[in-house]
Amino acid sequence: MLDNDTSRLSRLVAILTQLQSRRMVTSTELAGRFNVSVRTIYRDIRTLESAGVPIVTEEGKGYSLVDGYRLPPVMFSEEEANALITAEKLVLLNKDSLLQNYAGAVTKIKAVLRGNLKDQTDLLSRRVAFEETSSLKSSSNFLSSVQIALTHFNVIQLTYQSSAKDEMTTRLVEPFAVINRLGENWYLIAWCRTRQDFRLFRFDRVIRLEITGDTFKPHKISLEEFLENYRSKF
Structure with a gap:
């Protein structure tokens, strides 16, 4: 050929x-x-x-x-499998609610690997680690819920603890994106209906989170544009 x-x-x-x-x-x-x-x-x-x-x-x-049409399982190259194993280590480092879902997905992926590739990825999994550089142990039970709300354009009701005065407020927000500082906190970027502007919410200060039945129109700005225009405010 x-x-x-x-x-x-x-x-x-x-x-x-x-x-x-x-x-x-x-x-x-x-x-x-x-x-x-x-x-x-x-x-x-x-x-x-x-x-x-x-x-x-x-x-x-x-x-x-066409809806319902499925292709046979895709075979992964060694480089692709290695990238997934490395990403799994990053998820483990953050210790959030994404962990269980990601671990399940990786297990399914490993199931379709060739025998020798399974051995190689198992070896790599034991030889890759990310060392935490912060004493802060990031943990959140909200990430999976926020991701669902974000992709379905559902308004979220947050009970949030302010860092400045240690006071709690309840807000309705429109989830826009989530970001993470390696080994530290997950942050929710959302349009706050109270402030009528984008705000950054630390997951470890969220006391309660509820996905409401209310929906919103997708924000036209991209994450790249947001970071370029709003980075200085946060």
Whole structure:
């Protein structure tokens, strides 16, 4: 098989992986990811359709797989498996509610690895560690709940302890993003309906968190734009 044929086959498989892992993906995104023209992506999509892959094209939005269609399990390269093991160590370091969910996901991933690759990842798991540089032991039971609220655009009601006066306030906030300072705290970036502005909330100062049935419209600003414009305020 010629090199360009091999390259195209690899790209077609990668496009299938992208379609399975995301609800919608655009031709521009795919072209940028694989460093080809949009026209090439159009041809690739037609090739996949001709092979029987049920791809839905939404004008002006992008491509998706027909709901319910699933591809066979994806095989991981050694480098990809190693990256997942390393990420697992970071999750363990933070000791938050994400730990159990991530551990379950990694276990499922390990189940599809080849036998020799399982041995190699087990070895790597015993040889990778992140040392905490802070005496603060980060722990939170709220991260998973916040992630659900963030992706479903649910308003959160927080009972929050202020650091300045040690007083508690109750606020309705629209979750925007979560950030972490390695080995320290998780922070929730949210639009505070009381302050009518974005605020930063430390997870270890959250006394109570409740996901309400109220929803909000997604904020148009990206996380990168937020950090560029608001970093000095926090």
